[in-house]
Amino acid sequence: MAWDLEADRPIYAQLVERIQMQIVSGQYPPGTRLPSVRELAATAAVNPNTMQKAFAELERGGLILTQRTNGRSVTDDEELIRQVRSGLAKEYLDLFFLRMQELGYTRGETIELLKESAGVEQ
């Protein structure tokens, strides 16, 4: 199934986020081998060069390692994966507070609503 991509942002950046998410969520556990660029490009229905660019970006950040003989794998540095995960969590929280602010809620009101909402679910 082709990946859903947003129309208004560079494709490679969305691929980076998507693979990052698959790594921090444990869909690709630490140390596992990743599909080849071509396989993943075909799954996502994107250009192989764009997928290659996304992989290169993830390699720069250290989440993905390239072994010359064995393709690519997820890092086994669990601390790094935790860091990326909390970085993403922070981004989502910031975005959430921004949206709530746009709706006219103060930070305090937002936190109250959040507690209420979490309480209902328990």
Added chain:
Amino acid sequence: MNELIEIAGLTKAYDSKHVAVNNITLSLPRGKIIGLLGPNGSGKTTLIKMMNGLLSPTHGNIRINGQLVGTDTKAHVAYLPDRTYLSGGQRISAVLDYFCDFYLDFQREKALSMLQSLNIDPDMKLKTLSKGTREKVQLILVMSRDADLYVLDEPIAGVDPAARDYILRTIINNYNPGSTVLLSTHLIGDIESVLDEVIFMRYGHLVLYTSVDNIREQHGKSVDAYFREVFAC
């Protein structure tokens, strides 16, 4: 010689009033999937026909692999025309024989395995196939060649969305870093995530040649949306 295609001062005038391609100069690299985009009558098919030696330029020239377009370049260019040239009475297997005779780089096994994956029986006659299936067969023929350049004129126009996905996947799966795929289409939204780069043409002129992610980065919108803006009527 490094670039796969070099187009220099290319012009095609059908008569003094109708200039279909107007002074285009452009170099295209290897290893890319490139979209040739433009409204109807912008000169896309004329440009493609000149790349395949089916029309001669009025001025300028095209080099592929450093050679002027001619018999030698045709051996390395796989072309899917906008209309079929195969006769309906032929069986698919006979067309495969035909392609084996015609093109040294045709890989019959590859074609057969793609036909099988789509459940298309090679004993069928072309005229008994639906329009969409016929288009798939023709794409399979073209993509089964081991060419340097694949030129596809409107490869997805007549097929349903599922077949469109299959065609796009076929293009991705056959991608290799030494060859380039150039495809023209109106259906930009469906294919832009598969493209590296896009060429915009209008009234025979080259309007823009850039990468898909450049357009998205600079304009904050998809190539499809940007195209509609540039070519708004």
